[in-house]
Amino acid sequence: MDAVIQTRPFRGERIAVQTRRAFDAVLHGLRQAMGKATVSEINALAKESRSEDEFCRRVEERYVGKSGFMLFAEIDHSAWLPRFGLNRRVVRWILGNPLYAITMIRHDISAGLFAPVELLVTEDLVQGGSTVTYVRPSTLMVIEDNPPLLEAALSLDAKLAALVAGATNDVVIPNHQGAGK
Numbered sequence: 001m002d003a004v005i006q007t008r009p010f011r012g013e014r015i016a017v018q019t020r021r022a023f024d025a026v027l028h029g030l031r032q033a034m035g036k037a038t039v040s041e042i043n044a045l046a047k048e049s050r051s052e053d054e055f056c057r058r059v060e061e062r063y064v065g066k067s068g069f070m071l072f073a074e075i076d077h078s079a080w081l082p083r084f085g086l087n088r089r090v091v092r093w094i095l096g097n098p099l100y101a102i103t104m105i106r107h108d109i110s111a112g113l114f115a116p117v118e119l120l121v122t123e124d125l126v127q128g129g130s131t132v133t134y135v136r137p138s139t140l141m142v143i144e145d146n147p148p149l150l151e152a153a154l155s156l157d158a159k160l161a162a163l164v165a166g167a168t169n170d171v172v173i174p175n176h177q178g179a180g181k
Contacts, residue, residue: 010143013136015161019168020129023089026121029167033067034095042098056099067163069095072116089123100156104141107149114140117160132164 019026042059049055063070077090096116104111120133137160138153 008143011139013139014133015136015164016131016133017164017168018124018127018129018131020127021167021169022128023121023123023130026130026132026167027091029169030093030119030121030163031071033065033069033163033166035063035065035070037063037070037072039072059097059099064097064099067166068100068159069097069163071095088125091121093119093121095119100159103152104149104156107146107152108141111141111149111153115156117156119164130168132168134160134164136160 021029041063045058045062046055049058071093073094075092075094077092078088081088081090094116095118101112101115104115114137117137118134122131122133124130137156138150141153142150
């Protein structure tokens with residue numbers, strides 16, 4: 001059987017929250033609000049758990065932070081960027097919660113392409129402070145009429161926005177492009 005290739009355009013919305021809060025303070029705020037887990041730990045927990053309820057309970061107890069999120073991976077671009085003359089700190093985080101992800105994936109398996117979500121935290125050398133950038137999850141996951149998926153994705157949008165607002169202390173620097181809060 002031949003493969004079938006389907007192309008479906010969509011448009012993501014990038015959010016950039018600029019704050020006077022220092023880069024390290026923003027990272028600290030994010031860390032304080034999140035738990036931490038590896039994908040291997042979550043997979044092992046799923047295998048150990050005897051039921052969906054037990055898995056959910058154990059995920060909440062072991063890995064979830066006060067924001068509802070857990071950090072899965074941190075990619076520090078700052079370590080190699082100076083080799084190319086870019087002397088600013090930049091960290092990309094992959095974060096999520098399988099209990100959030102399932103609320104979307106059960107309505108469209110392809111939503112798993114964008115769960116977990118990502119944040120990019122950059123040091124602002126011009127204005128001082130830092131910027132947290134992310135793509136609004138619902139704009140990536142919901143590309144056709146699917147009300148249950150949309151509802152779950154909008155809930156994730158709100159949770160991610162609240163996490164970022166808490167870490168930036170809502171001290172946002174307005175800009176002409178509409179980024180920020």
